[in-house]
Amino acid sequence: MTQAELGERVGATRQTIIAIEAEKYAPSLELAFKLARVFALPVDGVFQFHAAG
Amino acid sequence: MSEHEKTAWWSLGSGILIWLFLGMRFTEDWEIVELPPGDAVATYVQMIVLWIVAAVVPSELAARNPAQLAKDERDHAIDAKGDRWEGYAVVIVINVFVVQLLAHEFYQDRTASLPGLDLGSTTAIVFALLTALFLGDAVKQAVILWQYRK
Numbered sequence A: 001m002t003q004a005e006l007g008e009r010v011g012a013t014r015q016t017i018i019a020i021e022a023e024k025y026a027p028s029l030e031l032a033f034k035l036a037r038v039f040a041l042p043v044d045g046v047f048q049f050h051a052a053g
Numbered sequence B: 001m002s003e004h005e006k007t008a009w010w011s012l013g014s015g016i017l018i019w020l021f022l023g024m025r026f027t028e029d030w031e032i033v034e035l036p037p038g039d040a041v042a043t044y045v046q047m048i049v050l051w052i053v054a055a056v057v058p059s060e061l062a063a064r065n066p067a068q069l070a071k072d073e074r075d076h077a078i079d080a081k082g083d084r085w086e087g088y089a090v091v092i093v094i095n096v097f098v099v100q101l102l103a104h105e106f107y108q109d110r111t112a113s114l115p116g117l118d119l120g121s122t123t124a125i126v127f128a129l130l131t132a133l134f135l136g137d138a139v140k141q142a143v144i145l146w147q148y149r150k
Helices: A003-010 A014-021 A029-037 B005-024 B037-062 B074-104 B109-115 B123-148
Strands: none
Touching: A003 A014, A003 A029, A014 B074, B005 B037, B005 B123, B037 B123, B074 B109, B074 B123
């Protein structure tokens, strides 16, 4: 699946998918759930939380 | 480069050019000159027309490919950050003008020693307020471009 296709499936642009992959943008909870659903994984199977500091 | 970045570059560039146009009309060698009221109004109307044209051109060009115009949550978040910084910039510049005016009023006998922003004429006040708006928009577009590129 390309970044553009993934973006289309979750209602985001390719640039946003690239920014999420590069950890330059933290998606909203809604977008995180949509991405996880595409991969048929729980949210914490796709995203990890790193506490600042 | 996304359509949104291109639009921000266009807005930044056109805003600077329109502000330079205002500067050419309202100043001579960057010293504010008192314009006759008719000329000041004509310049203001011309600025509005230029601003509308500058706003319409990118949206007309982008309308040829509407899919690229769609904004997602990241675009909206970046726009909101730009709006916030625009607000900060306008507030700061307006307060500089206010402090300048109050200082000149308060230190009437020593105004020659104050740093110069002569807001003593209608032309000067109009130019200063429009400069605040243009500066705010320039800050907004710069923040948007920085957010897309960081």
